[in-house]
Amino acid sequence: MSKITFIGAGSTVFAKNVLGDSMMTESLRDFEIALYDIDAQRLKESFDMITLLNTNINEGRARISQYLGTENRRDALRGADFVVNAIQVGGYDPCTVIDFELPKKYGLRQTIADTLGIGGIFRALRTIPVLQSIAEDMQAVCPRAWFLNYTNPMAMLTGYMQRYTDVNTVGLCHSVQVCSSHLLKALGITAEGPVREKIAGINHMAWLLEIYDAQGNDLYPEIKRRAIQALNDPENDSCDLVRYEYIRRFGYYCTESSEHNAEYNNLFIKAAYPELIKRYKIPLDEYPRRCIDQIKKWATDRKKYLCGNITHTRSREYASRIMEAMVTGKPYEIGGNVLNSALITNLPQNACVEVPCLVNKRGILPTVIGELPEICAAMNRTNINPQLLTIEAAVTLKKEAVYQAAMLDPHTSAELSIDDIVALCDDLLEAHRDWLPTYR
Numbered sequence: 001m002s003k004i005t006f007i008g009a010g011s012t013v014f015a016k017n018v019l020g021d022s023m024m025t026e027s028l029r030d031f032e033i034a035l036y037d038i039d040a041q042r043l044k045e046s047f048d049m050i051t052l053l054n055t056n057i058n059e060g061r062a063r064i065s066q067y068l069g070t071e072n073r074r075d076a077l078r079g080a081d082f083v084v085n086a087i088q089v090g091g092y093d094p095c096t097v098i099d100f101e102l103p104k105k106y107g108l109r110q111t112i113a114d115t116l117g118i119g120g121i122f123r124a125l126r127t128i129p130v131l132q133s134i135a136e137d138m139q140a141v142c143p144r145a146w147f148l149n150y151t152n153p154m155a156m157l158t159g160y161m162q163r164y165t166d167v168n169t170v171g172l173c174h175s176v177q178v179c180s181s182h183l184l185k186a187l188g189i190t191a192e193g194p195v196r197e198k199i200a201g202i203n204h205m206a207w208l209l210e211i212y213d214a215q216g217n218d219l220y221p222e223i224k225r226r227a228i229q230a231l232n233d234p235e236n237d238s239c240d241l242v243r244y245e246y247i248r249r250f251g252y253y254c255t256e257s258s259e260h261n262a263e264y265n266n267l268f269i270k271a272a273y274p275e276l277i278k279r280y281k282i283p284l285d286e287y288p289r290r291c292i293d294q295i296k297k298w299a300t301d302r303k304k305y306l307c308g309n310i311t312h313t314r315s316r317e318y319a320s321r322i323m324e325a326m327v328t329g330k331p332y333e334i335g336g337n338v339l340n341s342a343l344i345t346n347l348p349q350n351a352c353v354e355v356p357c358l359v360n361k362r363g364i365l366p367t368v369i370g371e372l373p374e375i376c377a378a379m380n381r382t383n384i385n386p387q388l389l390t391i392e393a394a395v396t397l398k399k400e401a402v403y404q405a406a407m408l409d410p411h412t413s414a415e416l417s418i419d420d421i422v423a424l425c426d427d428l429l430e431a432h433r434d435w436l437p438t439y440r
Contacts, residue, residue, distance in 0.1 A: 001032045001063065004323070005080040005142075007073075007134065008087035008151070009035035009066075010042030012049060012298075012305060018084055019050055020312035021320035023058040027327045028320060032063045036076040040068055049305050057312055073134070078141040082323050085134070085149045089126040090435045092291040098431045099123065100288055106424050107271050108415050111259045112287045114152040115204050116383055118412050121390050121405050122428050124156040126435045128394035131157060135165035146326070146363070148172055148319050154203040154337055155387050159352035162339040164395060170364050171337025171352065172318045173203055175255040180211055183253055184219070186240060187226040191219060199356070200344060200369045203337050204256035205264060205383055206354040207376045223247065241280045242268055250375045255335075255354075259286050264383055266414035325359040332359045338366045345370055346377040351384045382410045399439045402429070 004022060009015050015035070022028040033050065037043040047066040054062045067076035077083065089095070099119035100110060113119025138145055147169040149158050158171030180197050184190070193214025201207045211219045227244040230236045238244070242258035245267075254261060262268045262282045269284070270276055277284065304310075314320070318334045325332040336357035343366055344353050356367040372380070385408040393401035406412050406421045416424065429439055 001030065002028075002327070003032040003034060003080045003082075004028075005034040005036060005077050005083045005145075007036050007076075007083060007085045009046045010037040010039045011086045011088075012042065012046045013301075014086055014150070015046050016049060016053065016305065016312065017315045017317050018319045020053055020057065021314050021317060022323065023054060023062060024312065024314045025320050025324050027324050029058055029061045031081075032065070034076045034080065035064070035066045036068075036073055038069055043068055045302065045306065049310065052306070052308065052310050053312060056310060070133075074137045074141055077134075077137050077145075080138075080142040080145045082319075082326075083134075083138065083142070083145050083147045084319055085131075085147060085151050087127070087130065087151055089123075089130050090432070092288070092295070095123075095126060095432060095435060096288065096291060098428070100285060102427055102431055103424060106416055106420050108412060108424070109269060109271070109284045110287075110411075111263050111269070111283055111285070113263070114287060115154065115256075115260060115264070116386065116411070117263050117409055118406055118424065118428070120153040120156070121386060121402070121409065122432060124153045124160075124390045125394055125402070126432060127151065127157055128160050128391070129437055131161060132165070135161065135167045138167050139165075144168070146170065146322070148322065149337075150319075153387070153390075155352040155354075155384075156390050158203075158337045159339065159350075159387065160391050160394065162352065163350060163391070168363065170322070170357070171203060171354075172322075173255070173335070173337070173354070174317070175204065175257070176206060176335030176354065177316050177318070179206075179208055179253070179255045183208070183223065186238065187223060187230070189219065189222060189226065195219065199255060199335055199354075200367075201254065201354055201372065201376060202347075202351065202380045202383060202387075203354045204254075204260055205380055206255045206335065207372065208253040208255070209373070209376075223253070224251075227253075239281050239283075242282070245280070250379065252373065252376055259283050263411045265379065266410045269411060269415075271415060322359050322364075326361055326363065329361040333357065334359060334364075336364055336366065338364060341366075343368055344372055344377070346372055346374070347380055348384055348388065350388065352387070386410075393439075397437055397439050399425070399429070402439060 161169040191213040196212045198210040227247040340353040358365040386405045389405035
C-alpha cells in the first residue's frame with residue numbers, strides 16, 4: 001500500500017483540503033495516511049475528522065493512523081511515498097507574538113512577517129533545524145519520498161532542503177493558481193475561455209509576465225489602465241493597491257497579496273511617512289489578527305469539522321494533483337518552488353525560484369524561463385539576498401550571518417540603523433532561545 005504522511009496534521013482545515021482531495025482522486029483513494037503532530041489535542045481532532053471523511057467520501061478505503069511527538073515521527077514517515085509539510089515551529093504564541101511585538105520596540109512594523117523581514121528571518125531560523133531532523137528521518141525510512149513543502153518562509157525552507165539535504169523537495173504555494181483570476185475579477189475584466197499566462201520569479205513575488213485571453217488578445221493593456229485608474233480614485237475600496245502600484249511603476253503584477261508585498265521592499269511601510277499606510281490601505285499587524293480570529297473561529301467550527309456528515313469538494317491545492325501525476329503518469333502543470341539550476345538566468349543560481357513545472361512519473365520537471373525583465377529580477381534579488389543569508393546563518397550558526405540577513409532585508413534596513421538591527425537580532429535570538437540552536 002502506498003503512503004502519504006502529513007507532518008503538522010494539527011492544521012486541521014488544511015489537512016482536510018489536502019487529504020480530502022486525495023480521497024477524491026481514484027489513484028490515491030487506497031493510500032495509507034499517517035498523521036503526525038506534536039500537539040495531542042489537535043492531532044486527535046484531525047484524526048477524528050479524517051477518519052470521518054474517509055468513511056463519508058471514500059468508503060473507508062484509506063487506512064488512517066496517527067503519531068504523536070518527535071519520538072514517533074520516524075514511524076510516521078516509514079515507507080512514505082509523499083510527505084506533506086505544514087508545520088509552524090513555535091506557533092502563534094509565543095513565537096509569532098515575539099516576532100511582531102519585539103520589533104515594535106525598535107519602531108519596526110510588519111504586516112504578515114512569515115516570508116521576509118525580521119519575522120520571516122527568525123521563522124526560518126526556528127524551522128530549518130526541525131526540517132534538518134525530518135530530512136534525516138526521511139533518508140533513513142523513506143529516502144525516495146517527495147517532500148511537498150507548504151510551510152513559510154517558502155523560499156528559505158525549500159531552498160535549504162534542496163541545497164543541504166538529499167530529499168526530493170518542491171515548495172508549493174496557494175497564490176500562483178489564483179493570481180490571474182483574482183486580478184481580472186478585481187478589475188472587472190471578463191475573459192471568455194481560459195486565459196494563457198506566464199508566471200515566474202520567486203515565491204510570493206513571482207511575476208505575471210504574460211496574460212492572454214482564449215482568442216490570443218493581450219489583456220495587460222486593459223489591466224494596466226484599470227489598475228492606474230484604481231490608484232487615482234480616492235474612493236476606490238481595493239485592498240490591492242500595492243500590487244497595482246507595481247503594475248504602474250514596474251509594468252507587472254505579482255502573485256502574492258498586497259499586505260504581503262508591502263513589507264517585501266523599502267517603498268510602502270515607513271515610519272517617516274505614515275500617510276502611505278492610509279493611502280495604500282496597508283494592514284499593519286495583519287497576521288496576528290488572523291491568528292486570533294482563526295483560534296476563535298476554530299472554537300466554533302470544531303463541531304462542524306467533527307460532525308458525522310462532514311463532506312468535501314476537491315480544492316485547488318496542488319498536492320493531490322502532484323501525487324496523482326506521479327502515480328499515474330498523467331502530466332499536470334504547477335507553479336513550483338525549485339532550485340534555480342539555470343532556469344532564470346538573471347537570478348542567483350543557488351536561489352529557490354518559482355516557475356512553471358510539469359509533473360509526471362519522472363517527478364518535477366521545471367521550465368527554463370531565461371531572463372526576467374530587469375526590474376522584476378532586481379526586485380526579486382532584493383528578497384533573495386536575505387533569503388540566502390538566512391540559510392547561511394541556519395547552516396553555520398553564526399550570529400554575523402543573522403545580522404547580515406537583517407541588514408540586507410529591504411524593509412528592516414530602510415527603517416533601522418545598523419546598530420539597532422544588531423541589537424534587535426540579539427534580542428530576538430534571546431527571546432527565541434528555546435526554539436533555536438546556539439548561535440556564536
